[in-house]
Amino acid sequence: MPDGDFDAIVIGAGSGGLTVAVGLAGLGRRVALVEASRMGGDCTNTGCIPSKRLIHLSRDPDRDGAAVLADVRATRDGLEARERREMREHPNITLIEGRAEITSPGAVRVEGAPGGRSLSAGQIIVATGSRARRLEIPGLPAERVLTNEHLFELDAPPGHLAILGAGAIGLEMACAFARLGTRITLIDIADRVLPTAIPEASEAVATAMRHRGIDLVLGARATGFRESGRVLLLETPAGPREVAGVDRVLIAIGRVPNVEGLGLDRVGVETGPRGIRVDTWGRTGVRGVWAVGDVTGSLQTHAANALGRRIVQRIAFPWLPPLGRPPLIPSAVFSDPEVAWVGLTPGAIAGRCAPGAVVHLRVDLADTDRGLTDDVRHGFVAIDAVRLTGRILGATAVGPGASELIAHLALAIDRRISLLRLSRQVYAYPTHAGAIGRAADDFARATLGNLPGEAASYARHRFRRPRPGATRP
């Protein structure tokens, strides 16, 4: 197999890597795409695609769990095959199977191909993703342990699934498997589910899950497993607790970046606990070495795609000034109810604004007409905005289609469209998006109804320093 010289070498064919490879190749660059395993990375194979397929199919009460899991694998395999074919057929992409190691700036060695292979390129993009963080539970047999890498390989839904970690993966899989008839015990060391969302969202999701019969154990950690009786031992705030009859334990407590064996140290690429350190353009500290996706600690497919596009722009058009704020990245969790948010977190807002300068608005979907017709009990739209001006700082949506609604709020934040302006928008009736309009109306009514007071509050608080120590990460 001949060695080769390319314009760029992309290490890892997940979402971030594919975005960069296809983007550069589409602009005429010759790209080597190195992947040791399947095309599409976690997203296609063990993340977004199989999980969303599972969530969708689990809504059909007539479907058998084993058939659902088989369909999930077929869908995923079909997409993986399509992506592989597209990469193989792309005239400017050379797909190379194997493990890549950066041997010096501009040089990569691929192990796996017979005899190895040496590649060179002016640009190297590291997109090696992440893997599930492991957890040792004394006494738990390996065959009972699942991560997102094994979950979709199950022949049938387990009878009783304990899930450690109530983040995005844990919540989504708890909801989907519960619908397939699996008994779920969901455990998190934090005192609320989805600690990256606002507490109101955590509460809504937790309430909905408990209503659905999911056993939620918060502030707890697993201390051991007793095979006789299949008992998972927990340490909870109320003391020790035993959960019996557990068939499988899904470990979903976070991700570890795949930084090992890449030769990063050798070329001087800096890494931290969340992965490779990059700036907002995907640049590492080493010229010609970039990183994108989970390996940088940014764990959502759309964030990887967005950074990938910025990398393509910098590599293909280096003479363009690197201007433009980095785009707003929304977050979305496809639990039931869905949760999505965008903009500043409450902690970041507290770090920037005095409390009196910000107003918190909330409209419960249950109080809207569409919420009434569609029996929505746990959904809401919450918006933090600057008093008087109505500039939106952050927003969260919980409920049906929350991940769709957040696009509207993201545009309003990005284009600095005030709530006063949104209150003039006409929303189709009856829709959940109308709740955004209603929050805007509430703001407009309160503001215009007390203009002198609001103006005085604004003047008093807007330019004050926030409380010291109010910033949270």
Place this chain on the structure above:
Amino acid sequence: MPDGDFDAIVIGAGSGGLTVAVGLAGLGRRVALVEASRMGGDCTNTGCIPSKRLIHLSRDPDRDGAAVLADVRATRDGLEARERREMREHPNITLIEGRAEITSPGAVRVEGAPGGRSLSAGQIIVATGSRARRLEIPGLPAERVLTNEHLFELDAPPGHLAILGAGAIGLEMACAFARLGTRITLIDIADRVLPTAIPEASEAVATAMRHRGIDLVLGARATGFRESGRVLLLETPAGPREVAGVDRVLIAIGRVPNVEGLGLDRVGVETGPRGIRVDTWGRTGVRGVWAVGDVTGSLQTHAANALGRRIVQRIAFPWLPPLGRPPLIPSAVFSDPEVAWVGLTPGAIAGRCAPGAVVHLRVDLADTDRGLTDDVRHGFVAIDAVRLTGRILGATAVGPGASELIAHLALAIDRRISLLRLSRQVYAYPTHAGAIGRAADDFARATLGNLPGEAASYARHRFRRPRPGATRP
């Protein structure tokens, strides 16, 4: 019962009337609200609310049709009672039951209350709504005829429902009743369903409905009914056709404004075939007489609410200059798939722009990752935009949550946010909203990849007159 003097008299307590009454009352005006029948008008009683409740409940395959209809009535009645209570308890609203007639500018007589009642006010708002347009079908017994006014009173879903009219009501009820097990024959005189939407949307909905076993007969009209065998006789483009075994016929061929008996002629308020003529602020030609809602020919609840708010603004703050474009009104149809659109129609675009100045973009949801995971076969996002600048002129969404997505597109149109700008927005993955981002990407790629050509096309076509006669209503 004492006569009375008010700041405003609102005739009709449907969506438009309630918006004006509550809006003015909230600003301290004394409002007489006259309603001859139920609170909430068509929306609450025979329109949006019962239809959306029916659509929601019909998705549960385990629910019995009769139970669904009983629930629909209970939901509607509960909302009606709440709205009635709110109006009764409002300190600034006097709810008067009866039929109102304008006797002279500023004076209204209400029949129905014992002895009648005379009211006076500086402002009179007509919000009397509309009713189903009737159609005489020779031989069809009255007890087999349904309109939206009777439909939700059925004890159980009919075995075979023929629907005349494939507009919003016809499509929504066809989809919902089909899910409840009713055999549906859907007939329209036009050659496509939903003729107010773009043809692509009509085609997608028609295909989806046919896949679902709904018998769609287009370009056809009903010529008679033979009770023996319950045969509906149709004249179709392929010749006469008999549809046997029809239990009920739902007439959904349009609406007639309720303009009769109001004394409109007497005070000089002008009406046309679509109803009372009003300007963009709800003003009739007669000072102090306004109209809102279906009676003006504008047939969507959110359009009525929007105009109602503008009327409140003019009445309560007459010294404010009547500035500001009228808001963009989206359209939404809750068929399966949903259809929603906003902005200029293709006809209006053809009347304003030379064809070479406009680009039509379309992204099929089936080609997106969320479409793949969720088996979306008939959905798409279509956008008409100005070449080069990417200004969005009109947009249509078809598919799950289309009525939610349209809010995002409406904001982009209203704030003149270019597709070039939208292509920089990051959409949560995997969502249907991402298809909007993909359309924007397609536009950006085509435009930036051929900037000289696009600029030349823009210069050549943008300021040319469109083809004569290209405007369609």
